[in-house]
Amino acid sequence: MKGLRSYCCTVLWLGAVLASSSGFAQGVKSSTEEVENALAGIFKAIETSKFDEALIRTEALIAARPNYRLAHLIKGDLLMAHARPVRSMGAAPNAPVDRVKDLREEAVARLRAYRERPPKDQIPRYLLQLRPDQKHAVVVDTKKSRLYVYENVNGQPRFVADYYMSHGKLGIDKLREGDQKTPIGVYHVTAALPKEKLADRYGDAAFPINYPNDWDRRLGRGGSGIWLHGTGSETFSRAPRSSDGCVTLTNADLNILRPMIQVGLTPVIISDNIEWLSLDHWNTERESLKQAIEQWRRDWEGLNTETYLAHYARNFEGDGMNLRQWSERKRQVNAGKSWVKLSLANISMFRYPGKDDLVVVTFDQDYKSSNLSGAMKKRMYWTKEGGRWKIVDEGAA
Amino acid sequence: MKLLNICASRACALIMLVCAATVAHADEIADIGKLLRGGQLDQAMQKVDSYLATKPRDAQGRFLKGLILTEQNKTAEAVTTFTRLTEDYPELPEPYNNLAVLYAGQGQYEKARQSLEMAIRTHPSYATAHENLGDVYAKLASQAYDKALQLDSNNPAAQSKLAMAKELIGSGNTRARAQASQAAPATQAAVKPLPGSAPATAVAAAPAAKPSAAAAAAPAAAPKAVNEEAEIIAAVNNWAAAWAKQDVKAYLAIYAKDFKVPGGKSRSSWEADRKQRIEAPKKIQVKVESPSVSVEGGSASVKFRQYYKSNIVTASSSKTLVMSKSGGNWQIVDEKSGN
Numbered sequence: 001m002k003g004l005r006s007y008c009c010t011v012l013w014l015g016a017v018l019a020s021s022s023g024f025a026q027g028v029k030s031s032t033e034e035v036e037n038a039l040a041g042i043f044k045a046i047e048t049s050k051f052d053e054a055l056i057r058t059e060a061l062i063a064a065r066p067n068y069r070l071a072h073l074i075k076g077d078l079l080m081a082h083a084r085p086v087r088s089m090g091a092a093p094n095a096p097v098d099r100v101k102d103l104r105e106e107a108v109a110r111l112r113a114y115r116e117r118p119p120k121d122q123i124p125r126y127l128l129q130l131r132p133d134q135k136h137a138v139v140v141d142t143k144k145s146r147l148y149v150y151e152n153v154n155g156q157p158r159f160v161a162d163y164y165m166s167h168g169k170l171g172i173d174k175l176r177e178g179d180q181k182t183p184i185g186v187y188h189v190t191a192a193l194p195k196e197k198l199a200d201r202y203g204d205a206a207f208p209i210n211y212p213n214d215w216d217r218r219l220g221r222g223g224s225g226i227w228l229h230g231t232g233s234e235t236f237s238r239a240p241r242s243s244d245g246c247v248t249l250t251n252a253d254l255n256i257l258r259p260m261i262q263v264g265l266t267p268v269i270i271s272d273n274i275e276w277l278s279l280d281h282w283n284t285e286r287e288s289l290k291q292a293i294e295q296w297r298r299d300w301e302g303l304n305t306e307t308y309l310a311h312y313a314r315n316f317e318g319d320g321m322n323l324r325q326w327s328e329r330k331r332q333v334n335a336g337k338s339w340v341k342l343s344l345a346n347i348s349m350f351r352y353p354g355k356d357d358l359v360v361v362t363f364d365q366d367y368k369s370s371n372l373s374g375a376m377k378k379r380m381y382w383t384k385e386g387g388r389w390k391i392v393d394e395g396a397a
Numbered sequence: 398m399k400l401l402n403i404c405a406s407r408a409c410a411l412i413m414l415v416c417a418a419t420v421a422h423a424d425e426i427a428d429i430g431k432l433l434r435g436g437q438l439d440q441a442m443q444k445v446d447s448y449l450a451t452k453p454r455d456a457q458g459r460f461l462k463g464l465i466l467t468e469q470n471k472t473a474e475a476v477t478t479f480t481r482l483t484e485d486y487p488e489l490p491e492p493y494n495n496l497a498v499l500y501a502g503q504g505q506y507e508k509a510r511q512s513l514e515m516a517i518r519t520h521p522s523y524a525t526a527h528e529n530l531g532d533v534y535a536k537l538a539s540q541a542y543d544k545a546l547q548l549d550s551n552n553p554a555a556q557s558k559l560a561m562a563k564e565l566i567g568s569g570n571t572r573a574r575a576q577a578s579q580a581a582p583a584t585q586a587a588v589k590p591l592p593g594s595a596p597a598t599a600v601a602a603a604p605a606a607k608p609s610a611a612a613a614a615a616p617a618a619a620p621k622a623v624n625e626e627a628e629i630i631a632a633v634n635n636w637a638a639a640w641a642k643q644d645v646k647a648y649l650a651i652y653a654k655d656f657k658v659p660g661g662k663s664r665s666s667w668e669a670d671r672k673q674r675i676e677a678p679k680k681i682q683v684k685v686e687s688p689s690v691s692v693e694g695g696s697a698s699v700k701f702r703q704y705y706k707s708n709i710v711t712a713s714s715s716k717t718l719v720m721s722k723s724g725g726n727w728q729i730v731d732e733k734s735g736n
Binding site: 067069070071072073075076077079080081082083084090091092093095096099100103234 | 531535539540542544547548
């Protein structure tokens with residue numbers, strides 16, 4: 001069994017960490033949890049030179065997940081070690097290099113996620129405010145190949161579960177059709193497609209998201225058909241980077257996630273590396289933006305047109321107007337009114353992944369005035385300009 | 398003495414069993430073996446059946462029958478024959494090995510693995526089983542890799558591998574047969590007087606008649622080489638004598654501290670296996686035939702035919718002991734048996 005001793009350490013950089021318990025959430029056991037517990041057990045056995053135990057564990061995993069390629073690869077290595085030294089994962093002679101690499105990357109991603117559980121007292125920075133009727137939020141970390149689900153508990157996100165996921169073959173920052181990249185941004189589920197309406201490769205279900213959104217269009221990003229979907233029948237699990245831009249889960253995990261998804265409501269935030277905030281910091285950030293929105297509402301309601309317009313950023317765009325055109329129009333309209341009543345309900349605020357301060361805000365706007373009334377769903381993009389929150393885009397949701 | 402063989406994929410699994418119970422039986426067995434090697438399978442079968450009619454439990458006869466059935470491509474019957482042998486003689490590694498080869502031929506690598514592991518459990522230094530096991534593990538591994546990497550059976554590499562295994566069985570046979578016919582006259586001559594109590598003297602005479610290759614190649618060093626050779630052969634004889642006396646302590650003492658324990662086992666578990674295997678039979682005879690010694694540096698390699706007889710089984714196989722001198726004594730650092 002020469003070589004196998006260094007198998008896990010050199011290939012997967014795992015130490016005694018595997019001994020610690022995983023800390024998966026309570027509830028229905030996901031395939032992610034099941035598989036990663038099993039893999040951790042296998043690698044721990046290999047690390048401690050218990051190769052027979054490792055093989056038994058691997059065979060048990062294969063019995064549970066017969067078309068799990070990574071498990072077959074490990075089984076191959078454990079058997080091959082009897083015939084010749086195995087120095088790294090995937091010692092198959094004449095193995096296609098890219099396929100072995102895919103499986104190695106999956107092993108690394110899964111075992112890292114097993115070891116590095118989401119911080120218990122922190123939440124993804126992006127979930128600033130969920131609407132009361134948004135029961136769950138989905139946050140993706142492409143770098144970690146992980147999809148996190150949060151529950152809305154009185155506006156505060158609470159961790160529910162996390163799943164191994166795959167994204168675009170050529171990575172992130174989708175720009176155009178066919179670039180095999182996954183977009184980074186704030187999206188929501190727009191439809192639910194059942195298995196019967198899908199080709200096999202989409203697995204048990206698919207949930208299209210609204211890429212490209214208004215902000216993508218504003219930046220000239222194109223392409224379409226970015227879905228959250230399952231896995232085709234030829235394999236249990238896909239490589240970390242294996243889709244044409246979609247976010248994919250195992251069917252088992254997708255079926256657990258499925259009842260939590262609300263079409264038209266559930267936010268799907270795709271980041272390449274989640275930023276985590278303590279509850280205190282999250283609250284501070286959230287309050288400062290809430291105040292800015294409230295101030296904007298008051299200034300509009302009070303018909304203080306110039307202070308109202310000061311809430312808009314220099315590079316503002318909305319309803320096909322730039323800041324100058326928007327200002328002229330608002331001045332004109334407001335001049336003809338004796339009073340305005342404005343109430344906002346169901347506010348949601350989702351920060352964009354990345355270093356720019358950009359937050360998508362949506363709400364139900366109820367507008368009444370001396371000469372015109374109307375209700376609408378509004379969508380705004382807020383950004384920081386000179387240290388102050390300002391509106392950079394505004395339109396109907 | 399006759400050699401009969403069944404070949405595994407790469408390593409030719411030479412299985413040799415010899416009947417020395419009586420001359421008559423030995424002759425009968427020898428004749429059957431001759432017929433089998435000559436490809437006269439029907440006659441061989443007739444003969445073995447009539448032999449087994451008088452001695453239905455005889456291990457050699459049944460083993461031969463298994464080989465004939467294998468040659469006749471009656472795999473299922475061959476499997477049954479070897480399986481029964483493993484049931485009646487669980488201490489014999491060869492039937493397990495042949496069973497494994499048959500299973501492997503059917504693509505039942507998991508069963509082949511189990512059989513080979515049984516062979517090695519009964520005989521930890523059985524080199525053929527180790528080699529075969531390596532091949533079977535590689536096959537099992539490649540099946541797993543196929544599933545992992547979607548290399549289906551249409552994959553050319555996988556296909557040619559299987560075809561090659563079939564072809565090697567054929568060529569392996571021819572090679573082994575050639576070896577067998579070469580070995581035959583020498584061994585027949587040596588076989589005659591076999592007092593089980595004095596194998597050492599029988600062997601000591603051999604090297605004089607057959608100078609080693611090493612001595613011939615280096616005439617200047619000849620006296621020293623001959624001297625060393627005698628020492629080495631004496632050590633081999635001590636080893637055989639300790640084994641025959643079932644003196645486990647003396648037997649194990651001939652193995653060097655750095656002896657290459659077969660099958661990646663620990664020294665202690667290997668020793669326990671040897672002890673069990675040496676002490677199990679009521680009576681053992683061990684004879685070393687036609688040893689040839691080659692010395693290189695401080696290390697010697699002794700190749701000989703090992704003739705083993707117990708109340709349970711009689712077997713002959715070729716053996717190579719690699720020895721090195723430690724504290725004035727030649728000790729075994731590696732042991733290989735099989736073809």
